[in-house]
Amino acid sequence: MIVKSFRLRLALMYLSVVVFIFSVFVVVLDLRYRKDLLETVDKDILRAAREETLRGSEQQPLSESAEIIKKLGDEYYEFVNRNGVVLMTNLGNEYRWPLNKDLASLAFNGVYRFETIKFRGGDYRLLYFPISADNILRIGEPLEDMHKAIGGLERLLLFFFPFVLGVSALVSWVLAGKSVDPVITIKSLAEEIRHGRLDRRIDIGLKGREIDDLVAVFNAMLDSIQHSVEARDRFTSDVSHEIRSPLTSLRGSIEVMLRKKRTSEEYEDLLRNNLSDIIRLSKIAENLLFFARADSHTLELRKRSVDVNEVLKGVVDSVSYEGLSLVEKYQDNVIMSADGDLLSQAFSNLITNAVKYTPQGGTVTVATEREEDAIKVTISDTGIGIPEDEIPHIFERFYRVDRERSRKTGGTGLGLAITYLIISAHNGRIMVKSKLNSGSSFIITFPIKTSQEGQQGQNVKDGTGAFSVSGGPT
Numbered sequence: 001m002i003v004k005s006f007r008l009r010l011a012l013m014y015l016s017v018v019v020f021i022f023s024v025f026v027v028v029l030d031l032r033y034r035k036d037l038l039e040t041v042d043k044d045i046l047r048a049a050r051e052e053t054l055r056g057s058e059q060q061p062l063s064e065s066a067e068i069i070k071k072l073g074d075e076y077y078e079f080v081n082r083n084g085v086v087l088m089t090n091l092g093n094e095y096r097w098p099l100n101k102d103l104a105s106l107a108f109n110g111v112y113r114f115e116t117i118k119f120r121g122g123d124y125r126l127l128y129f130p131i132s133a134d135n136i137l138r139i140g141e142p143l144e145d146m147h148k149a150i151g152g153l154e155r156l157l158l159f160f161f162p163f164v165l166g167v168s169a170l171v172s173w174v175l176a177g178k179s180v181d182p183v184i185t186i187k188s189l190a191e192e193i194r195h196g197r198l199d200r201r202i203d204i205g206l207k208g209r210e211i212d213d214l215v216a217v218f219n220a221m222l223d224s225i226q227h228s229v230e231a232r233d234r235f236t237s238d239v240s241h242e243i244r245s246p247l248t249s250l251r252g253s254i255e256v257m258l259r260k261k262r263t264s265e266e267y268e269d270l271l272r273n274n275l276s277d278i279i280r281l282s283k284i285a286e287n288l289l290f291f292a293r294a295d296s297h298t299l300e301l302r303k304r305s306v307d308v309n310e311v312l313k314g315v316v317d318s319v320s321y322e323g324l325s326l327v328e329k330y331q332d333n334v335i336m337s338a339d340g341d342l343l344s345q346a347f348s349n350l351i352t353n354a355v356k357y358t359p360q361g362g363t364v365t366v367a368t369e370r371e372e373d374a375i376k377v378t379i380s381d382t383g384i385g386i387p388e389d390e391i392p393h394i395f396e397r398f399y400r401v402d403r404e405r406s407r408k409t410g411g412t413g414l415g416l417a418i419t420y421l422i423i424s425a426h427n428g429r430i431m432v433k434s435k436l437n438s439g440s441s442f443i444i445t446f447p448i449k450t451s452q453e454g455q456q457g458q459n460v461k462d463g464t465g466a467f468s469v470s471g472g473p474t
């Protein structure tokens with residue numbers, strides 16, 4: 001039979017354990033009680049036999065044993081000689097016990113023994129006791145009283161059995177219910193969560209470590225699901241927002257233009273204005289495509305041996321530093337296997353940020369360092385800095401510390417997200433140190449392992465784990 005309900009299964013398990021223990025208890029008790037009673041009976045018989053022997057040593061003739069009969073009380077006895085002749089008995093002839101020859105001969109040799117016999121429908125306990133070289137005493141008593149006592153105990157236990165069964169069934173059911181309780185709680189919460197309540201969590205504590213561990217893992221899983229769902233929703237709304245504003249501006253300007261005939265200069269102006277919106281749109285589309293590739297693990301790295309200094313110099317040359325000073329510190333021997341184009345894009349995002357977020361008169365520093373098993377690239381500025389609590393977010397897609405200010409500076413909030421993906425794809429780490437109003441440093445380290453050379457189509461993972469953050473002064 002297959003029991004479907006886990007609670008019932010548990011309850012049956014508890015119950016069978018209780019029943020088993022109770023049965024063992026009953027059997028042990030019964031055996032023990034029987035043994036004790038039999039020992040008492042044996043002691044009685046033996047005492048009676050000893051008293052009789054004592055009389056024998058006092059040279060009392062056996063025929064004058066009327067007194068002995070009284071003394072022996074409940075016990076039945078007979079004196080037997082070697083020839084099997086009964087010398088004296090208080091049993092009627094019809095009550096002659098069968099003679100156990102082995103025990104009799106042992107007794108003639110001075111060793112006493114007990115036996116239990118069935119006689120005329122009753123049990124008797126019988127002692128073969130040595131008296132002299134020629135005489136032995138067979139003395140015994142019915143076990144009726146003992147059987148009555150045992151029967152009484154067995155009836156008592158039997159009477160208790162249904163009671164024990166009932167109570168343990170009830171307790172088992174309640175206990176099983178308690179054990180299953182947390183599972184039911186988890187199930188109903190999971191049900192709620194399935195219907196969209198992603199913010200619900202299960203309480204930890206009081207249910208025992210195993211369940212708590214499960215709940216903790218479950219809650220952590222929910223955290224990450226909620227996090228990704230929220231990120232997805234935010235991303236979708238950010239994308240629509242970013243696309244809508246250039247589209248609105250395109251549509252507005254075209255509509256205005258079309259109201260009447262315009263000169264060719266005016267059309268040219270319009271097209272020129274439109275072009276910047278279109279560039280912005282295609283830039284967004286390009287970035288989205290990049291994320292899509294990275295998210296679906298189809299971002300392909302065209303790796304070759306790359307001199308990081310050369311890549312940086314190329315980027316540095318393509319940026320204008322009006323009103324800023326540029327400091328370059330390059331160390332030799334910074335060659336690694338990498339996708340040069342992607343690397344250049346990552347550095348370009350960081351350097352343009354440094355320029356964008358540094359007021360006139362400030363300094364942008366670009367540096368490389370060769371460490372024993374890593375290449376370190378530092379891009380720092382003396383600019384506006386990033387508030388400490390914003391640092392963990394700046395690598396998120398569309399995230400900008402100050403949306404208004406950044407829109408004026410023309411960003412989309414995607415640059416660092418892309419940078420992060422590119423650096424992760426190269427097994428690198430990016431660390432941010434920043435202090436508000438005094439500057440920021442982005443420190444990238446690439447481990448150099450020769451075994452990774454030439455690897456293609458590397459998987460890219462997005463997440464918040466691969467960069468560390470420090471808010472201290474630069």
Ligand SMILES: Nc1ncnc2c1ncn2[C@@H]1O[C@H](COP(=O)(O)OP(=O)(O)O)[C@@H](O)[C@H]1O
Binds near residue numbers: 354381385386412
């Ligand atoms: N060097 C920097 N100094 C100050 N703030 C920065 C710097 N780099 C990035 N940030 C902040 O991080 C945000 C995200 O950067 P990024 O992803 O490149 O987007 P954006 O398109 O706005 O430049 C920026 O909007 C800005 O608030």
Ligand SMILES: [Mg+2]
Binds near residue numbers: 349353411413415416
């Ligand atoms: Mg940027």
